[in-house]
Amino acid sequence: MTRRxxxxxxxxxxxxxxxxxxxxxxxxxxxxxxLLDSEKLWEVGLVDLCVHLGRTLTPQLRxxxxxxxxxxxxRLLHKxxxxxxxxxxxxxxxxxxxxxxxxxxxxxxxPGAAELLASVRAAGYPTALVTATGRRLVDVVIGAMGAxxxxxxxxxxxxxxxxxxxxxxxxxxxxxxxxPGDCLAIEDSPTGVASAxxxxxxxxxxxxxxxxxxDGVTVVDSLVDIDVQALRALHSGSR
Numbered sequence: 001m002t003r004r005x006x007x008x009x010x011x012x013x014x015x016x017x018x019x020x021x022x023x024x025x026x027x028x029x030x031x032x033x034x035l036l037d038s039e040k041l042w043e044v045g046l047v048d049l050c051v052h053l054g055r056t057l058t059p060q061l062r063x064x065x066x067x068x069x070x071x072x073x074x075r076l077l078h079k080x081x082x083x084x085x086x087x088x089x090x091x092x093x094x095x096x097x098x099x100x101x102x103x104x105x106x107x108x109x110x111p112g113a114a115e116l117l118a119s120v121r122a123a124g125y126p127t128a129l130v131t132a133t134g135r136r137l138v139d140v141v142i143g144a145m146g147a148x149x150x151x152x153x154x155x156x157x158x159x160x161x162x163x164x165x166x167x168x169x170x171x172x173x174x175x176x177x178x179x180p181g182d183c184l185a186i187e188d189s190p191t192g193v194a195s196a197x198x199x200x201x202x203x204x205x206x207x208x209x210x211x212x213x214x215d216g217v218t219v220v221d222s223l224v225d226i227d228v229q230a231l232r233a234l235h236s237g238s239r
Contacts (some may be wrong), residue, residue, distance in 0.1 A: 022121040024235040025182040028172050028201065029150075031131035031141065032067075033147060033188035033208035034037045036118065037108040038141075044075075045098045049091060066209045067189030069132050069162035070096070091105045096136060103140045105202040110208070112223035116186075117149055122226045128172040130185070131193070132163045152176055169199035184235045186223070192219055202235045 001068040017058065043062060043130040050057040061080050065073040074092045076148050079166055120127055129150045131138060134157035161167045164178075173180040184194035188208040196203045197216060204221045204226065205212045212219055218234050220226055 001103065021183065022236075024125070024184055025178055026126040026128065026173070026176050026184075027127045027231060028130050028169060028183050028185045028196070029117065029186070030067075030187045030189075030192045031129055031138070032133060033110070034186055034192075034206060035110060035113045035129075037110050037208075038103070039188075039209050041099065041102045045095055045102055048098055049095050051082070052094060053081070053083060053087075053091065055083065067071075067132060067187075067191035069156050070134055072162070090172075099137050100140055103137055107120045107141055107144050110206070110223060112226070116223045116226060116228075119228050120231070121149065122125055125228075126176050126178075128154060128176060128177060128183075130168050130172045130196075131156045132156040132168075152158065164194035164198070166195055166199035169196045169201050173201070175197070184231055188212075190214065202237075204231070204234060211214050 029035050031038070033041065046062065046065070047057050060195040061077065065076060068076070071088065071092055074084070074088045075166055076093070077083070078088050080089065083091075117127065127150050129138070129142070129152070131154070133155060135155045138153065138155045143148070152172055154172045154175070156162045156168070159167045159171055167187060169183070170180055173183050176183075180200035183201045184204065185192075186204050186206065187193045187196055188206055189210055190212055193203055193205050193214050197214070203217045205214070205217050206221070206223055207219065
C-alpha cells in the first residue's frame with residue numbers, strides 16, 4: 001500500500017484538537033474526482049461555457065475552481081475573466097444544462113472507487129455522498145451509480161454553506177445519527193478536505209486535479225491502495 005501523510009499524523013492532529021477518536025462508524029464520500037473521474041467532464045463544460053461567453057479558461061483559473069460550489073465558481077469565473085456580475089446566474093444555468101448532457105453518459109469510476117465503496121457497504125458501515133454539486137446533476141449521476149449505494153446524500157444547493165464550510169459534512173453525520181468524529185471522509189480537493197477537517201471528520205485524500213498538502217490528512221495515490229481495514233486504522237490514528 002502506498003500512503004503518505006501531509007503534515008502531522010492523524011494521531012497528532014487529534015491530540016492537538018483535544019479529541020481521541022473512537023471506532024469508525026461511517027464513511028463519507030465526495031463525488032467528483034473522488035468516486036467518479038468527472039473533473040474532466042467539468043473541465044469540458046467550463047471550457048464550453050467560456051467559449052459561449054467569448055473567453056478562454058486558463059489552467060490556473062480551472063485549478064482554483066476544483067471542488068468549489070457551483071455559484072461561487074461562477075462568481076470567480078466572471079470576476080477573473082472581467083465578465084459582468086449580473087450574468088453569474090445565467091452562466092450557472094448554462095453550465096448546469098451542459099453538464100446534465102455530459103453526465104448522462106455512464107459514469108466513469110476512479111480506480112478502486114467502486115470496489116472500496118462496495119466493501120465498505122459489505123462491512124456494514126453506513127455511507128453518505130457529500131458533494132458540492134447541486135441536486136439536479138447529482139440525481140442524474142446517482143441514478144447511474146445506484147442510489148442504494150448511499151444511506152444519505154448531501155448536495156451543494158441544499159445546504160446554507162457549501163464546502164469548504166464544515167456544514168456539508170456535519171449535516172451528513174447528523175443525518176446518519178452520528179457525530180462527525182465518528183466518520184471518515186474521502187476527498188480529492190483542498191476545498192473538500194478543509195470542509196471535512198473543519199467538521200471534525202478524519203480524512204483520506206486521493207488527489208485528482210490539485211495536490212493536497214494539509215496537516216492531519218493521509219494522502220493516497222489511488223483508492224486501490226485502501227481497504228476497509230486501512231480505513232479503520234487511519235480513523236483511529238494507528239499506523
